[in-house]
Amino acid sequence: MRVLALCAALAGTAHADDETPPPRPIHGSAGAGGGFLLTGANGGNRGRLDAEIDVSPGGAFGRFGGSLAWRAVDRDHAGLACVGVVYEAAAARPRLVLDLHADLGADVDVKAPLVGGGIRSTLTIIGPLGVALDTGAYLVIDGIADTRLAIESNAMLVARW
Secondary structure, eight states, X not given: OXXXXXXXXXXXXXXXXXXXOOOOOOEEEEEEEEEEESSOOSTTOOEEEEEEEEEEOOGGGTTEEEEEEEEXXXXXXXXXXXXXXXXXXXXXXXXXXXXXXXXXXXXXXXXXXXXXXXXXXXXXXXXXXXXXXXXXXXXXXXXXXXXXXXXXXXXXXXXXX
């Protein structure tokens, strides 16, 4: 008991640094890889390709940024073209980043609008190279009978800066 009392008396208090951290510079990532369409596949074809780039200006915008993506592409389907907002929800920089994204766009084949979003985790492995795992849901609004929900998960090779 005396040892615990002595340890408690000698322990210092923890406090945050008084200095404000410097603003983050511009940062982002670009990548491409394979995806698996969980719903919304035509004719049972579920393997697709994805490409995405996101940029966060840093500074006053902090964790927010923008993205451009071309999702669910294969030889029979021109894919989903998306533009979106990215929010860095959590990070253990520079190795691990967890982003939330909200997207607007269109299904290129049927020229139908879409709205959706998802979550992406990026793990940097060597230098700027890493792996991103992204899962998203996209509602393609194509009339009454053809409106569908496309849920996709993918793995991409990315470069972060």
